[in-house]
Each structure stands twice: as C-alpha cells, then as structure tokens.
Amino acid sequence: MATITIPTALRQYSAGQSQVELEAGTVGxxxxxxxxxxxxxxxxxxxxxxxxxxxxxxxxxxxxxxxxEGEATELxxxxxxxxxxxxxxxxx
Amino acid sequence: MAQDxxxxxxxxxxxxxxLIMPEVGMExxxxxxxxxxxxxxxxxxxxxxxLYLAAAGVGHIGLVDFDVVDESNLQRQIVHGTSxxxxxxxxxxxxxxxxxxxxxxxxxxxxxxTSDNALDLMRPYDVIVDGTDNFPTxxxxxxxxxxxxxxxxxxxxxxxxxxxxxxxPKEGGPCYRCLYPEPPxxxxxxxxxxxxxxxxxxxxxxxxxxxxxxxxLTGIGEPLIGRLMLxxxxxMRFRELKLRRNPECPICGEQPxxxxxxxxxxxxxxxxxxxxxxxxxxxxxxxELAALLDxxxxxxxxxxxxxxxxxxxTIPGTDRLIPVDQLVNYMNQLDSAxxxxxxxxxxxxxxxxxxxxxxxxxxxxxNLVGGVLRWSDDIDPSMPKx
Numbered sequence: 155m156a157t158i159t160i161p162t163a164l165r166q167y168s169a170g171q172s173q174v175e176l177e178a179g180t181v182g183x184x185x186x187x188x189x190x191x192x193x194x195x196x197x198x199x200x201x202x203x204x205x206x207x208x209x210x211x212x213x214x215x216x217x218x219x220x221x222x223e224g225e226a227t228e229l230x231x232x233x234x235x236x237x238x239x240x241x242x243x244x245x246x
Numbered sequence: 247m248a249q250d251x252x253x254x255x256x257x258x259x260x261x262x263x264x265l266i267m268p269e270v271g272m273e274x275x276x277x278x279x280x281x282x283x284x285x286x287x288x289x290x291x292x293x294x295x296x297l298y299l300a301a302a303g304v305g306h307i308g309l310v311d312f313d314v315v316d317e318s319n320l321q322r323q324i325v326h327g328t329s330x331x332x333x334x335x336x337x338x339x340x341x342x343x344x345x346x347x348x349x350x351x352x353x354x355x356x357x358x359x360t361s362d363n364a365l366d367l368m369r370p371y372d373v374i375v376d377g378t379d380n381f382p383t384x385x386x387x388x389x390x391x392x393x394x395x396x397x398x399x400x401x402x403x404x405x406x407x408x409x410x411x412x413x414x415p416k417e418g419g420p421c422y423r424c425l426y427p428e429p430p431x432x433x434x435x436x437x438x439x440x441x442x443x444x445x446x447x448x449x450x451x452x453x454x455x456x457x458x459x460x461x462x463l464t465g466i467g468e469p470l471i472g473r474l475m476l477x478x479x480x481x482m483r484f485r486e487l488k489l490r491r492n493p494e495c496p497i498c499g500e501q502p503x504x505x506x507x508x509x510x511x512x513x514x515x516x517x518x519x520x521x522x523x524x525x526x527x528x529x530x531x532x533x534e535l536a537a538l539l540d541x542x543x544x545x546x547x548x549x550x551x552x553x554x555x556x557x558x559x560t561i562p563g564t565d566r567l568i569p570v571d572q573l574v575n576y577m578n579q580l581d582s583a584x585x586x587x588x589x590x591x592x593x594x595x596x597x598x599x600x601x602x603x604x605x606x607x608x609x610x611x612x613n614l615v616g617g618v619l620r621w622s623d624d625i626d627p628s629m630p631k632x
Binding site for chain 1: 287288289290291292311313376377378379380381384401402403404405406407409425426427428429430441443448451474476478481485486487488489490492571572575
C-alpha cells in the first residue's frame with residue numbers, strides 16, 4: 155500500500171482526508187485511483203486532456219516525479235506520495 | 247567586504263549575543279550592517295521578517311507595499327498595531343522598526359511591484375524576499391531576481407501549511423519557474439483572503455525566511471537552496487523535498503526564452519477588469535434586493551460561500567447554500583425559470599457563479615454587488631463584516 159498525502163488546499167475535495175492509502179503499481183495509477191474515490195479532485199489534478207497539471211507537483215519520497223519516470227514511476231509498498239500544489243498566500 | 251563598516255559601542259552592546267558566537271562575530275555583524283534586504287510585502291510574512299531583520303541589525307531594509315493597515319490584519323501582521331490601523335503599511339512598519347532598532351536605514355516604497363519598476367526597485371539590494379500574496383507578483387519577483395542574479399528568499403502560506411526555499415540560479419539552484427512552470431488558473435487556488443490563514447503560520451514561515459536572509463548576508467551555514475521546506479502546523483511536521491533546476495526553464499535554463507519582464511497578469515490568466523464585469527442586467531445592489539425580499543414573488547436567494555462563513559453572517563431569507571466550487575454538481579437542482587440572486591462575501595465568487603449559471607442557460611440570475619460586506623454597509627450595520 156502506498157500512502158498519498160493531500161495538501162490543505164485540496165482537502166475540501168477529499169472529504170477532509172489528509173492521507174489516503176491505496177494499492178497501485180505506479181504514480182499514475184495511484185492518482186487515478188485517488189480521483190476515482192474523490193471525483194472532485196479530478197479537475198484540480200488533471201487538465202482537460204487528462205494530463206497532470208503543471209502547477210501540481212507530485213513527489214515520491216523527497217523526489218519530484220518529473221525527475222523520475224513521471225506518472226510511470228513505479229511504487230514500492232510503503233512509498234509516500236505527496237501532492238504539492240502552488241500556493242501564493244503571504245501578504246494580505 | 248565588510249572592512250569599511252564599523253560598529254559603535256552602542257551597537258556592540260546591542261548585538262552582543264551575536265558577537266559572542268564565533269559563527270557571527272564582529273565580521274558577521276559588520277556584514278549584516280552592510281547588508282541590504284528588500285521585502286516585497288509588509289503583511290503576514292513581511293511582519294516577522296521585518297522585525298527580525300531589523301532586530302538582527304541588517305543595515306538597509308527596503309519595504310514595498312501599497313496597502314493600508316486594516317483591523318483584520320492584526321491577527322497575524324505583528325509589525326503593525328491598533329494605533330496604526332488606517333495608515334499605509336510601509337509607514338506603520340517603519341515606525342515600529344525604527345523604534346526596535348534606530349541604527350538601521352529603512353527605505354519605503356509605497357507602490358505595487360510591476361514589470362516597469364521591479365528591476366529598479368531590486369537593483370540596490372543584495373537579497374530579495376518574497377512575501378507577496380498572489381501568483382503574478384510571485385512570478386514577477388522570481389523573474390526580476392533571476393535577471394538581476396540575486397537570491398530570492400521565498401515563503402508562501404495557506405491555512406495551516408507553508409512552504410519556504412531560496413531560489414538562487416546564479417549559485418546553481420533552481421528558480422520558482424523550475425518548481426512551478428505554470429500558475430494555476432485564477433480562482434482555482436483560493437487566496438488567504440478567501441481561504442483564511444492561521445495567524446501564527448506566517449510567523450513560522452517568515453522566521454524561516456529571515457533566518458535564510460541572515461545566513462545569505464553573513465555567508466554562514468547551509469542555505470535553503472535546492473530544498474523546499476514544507477510545514478504543516480496541524481500535524482506539526484516539517485518535511486524537506488528536493489528541488490532541481492530545470493535545464494529547460496524558460497528563464498534560468500540553458501536557453502532562456504524570457505530575457506525581460508513580461509505581462510504577469512496575462513501570464514497568470516487574469517483578464518482586465520472590464521472583461522470580468524457582468525452586464526448590468528446581471529447585477530443587483532443590496533438596496534434593490536432588500537426592496538424585493540419583502541414581496542411574495544421575491545427572488546430565490548443563493549449563497550455560494552462555505553458553510554462556516556454562513557455561521558458568521560447570513561442575509562435573512564437565504565434559500566440555499568451551495569459553495570461555488572460545488573455549484574456545477576447541484577445546478578440541475580436549481581429552477582432556471584425563477585428569478586435568482588447569488589451572493590458571497592464580497593461579490594467576486596458570486597460573479598463567477600453567475601457566469602457559470604449563465605453558461606448553463608440561466609437567464610434570470612443576478613449577482614449581489616458587494617456581497618455581505620455591502621449588505622452590512624447599506625442595509626444592516628449590525629451584520630458583522632469578516
């Protein structure tokens with residue numbers, strides 16, 4: 155089972171869950187499994203063409219999947235996958 | 247580097263807890279005195295930043311902001327105070343910082359950072375500190391710092407979570423565009439004004455930024471370059487992710503395509519105001535609505551805020567609450583034949599909702615201009631503003 159952490163900004167679309175455990179062989183399968191469970195997350199993670207959005211970064215452990223195999227990155231059990239979206243707050 | 251700067255006896259007394267540490271010492275304190283840091287934003291992040299940098303003896307601090315102090319800022323913007331509500335933030339901050347440390351110079355710029363002024367504003371400084379609150383200014387700050395070859399000490403917060411890092415391509419590190427090549431479309435990621443923020447959160451992230459500024463200016467320690475620090479206040483966890491420089495980055499990559507500052511509102515998909523404005527037949531003022539609500543054939547009143555906002559204040563006679571990001575799922579339950587008025591806190595989310603409803607074929611739908619805030623001003627002053 156891989157664990158996926160959901161950031162605060164997206165928890166309103168995951169029924170408030172901050173961590174979800176799913177069985178999946180790759181990062182892509184894990185994210186699609188997550189969206190199956192929480193359909194509202196879909197448009198925040200994927201664009202109309204079904205590709206991962208450019209302002210959503212996904213990490214396996216401490217490494218960006220862009221520098222691994224992208225969505226094809228294979229997962230070991232006990233891997234932690236993190237979604238790190240762009241946030242902008244700070245001044246107002 | 248710091249040879250020509252001296253410390254007075256008074257300064258030596260003030261900074262003695264720095265001076266007795268060999269890692270800082272007289273040399274480090276002189277470097278701080280000679281150092282120049284520009285803080286973009288004097289709000290949540292800028293407050294602890296400005297206070298600690300001034301206290302530490304950073305000799306030249308620049309403050310850029312165009313806002314005035316509001317009561318709702320004081321829950322977290324600790325450089326300001328009740329006595330400075332209504333004052334420009336830069337003036338309020340300068341007053342407090344000069345009281346904290348009269349030995350430093352503070353330059354203030356009452357302006358919004360734009361593509362026209364960013365390079366000139368930043369050029370005299372050693373370190374740029376990003377404490378802004380929106381994507382266009384973050385990309386602008388990044389690009390200007392990259393073009394000038396200066397480090398950009400980045401911090402960002404949302405609700406209970408924060409991020410911090412140092413972008414410094416000149417020293418081999420990545421930039422903000424390596425981390426996020428594209429901004430999210432407007433409206434998809436809520437701002438702190440819409441989403442809220444735990445007051446102490448910017449204290450933690452701003453203090454991390456201040457630490458990095460002091461390290462960069464003194465040249466001590468291991469800077470937060472190439473690492474993204476994540477902080478989760480609710481779980482009380484810090485995590486660190488690797489940040490890599492993108493060789494194809496349009497500004498700091500091997501073949502940059504951005505060689506000057508661009509139109510950042512357009513880059514972030516923000517349209518000029520006139521395009522966002524609804525035609526007048528799709529708008530209604532609080533006074534017009536109040537008059538209609540007394541009638542038996544009154545319009546259906548839809549609140550598109552979140553339920554916890556409705557707990558603070560609700561317009562009497564509200565028929566239904568559907569948060570704007572859920573609206574698409576519940577639109578088919580609404581009656582397009584009946585007159586409908588949509589409202590939120592300030593009228594922005596409800597304008598988006600009206601546009602969505604128009605797109606779905608609703609014609610008798612109006613946006614309550616100014617939302618709950620203007621309802622409180624015009625109709626019911628006892629309604630709290632938040």
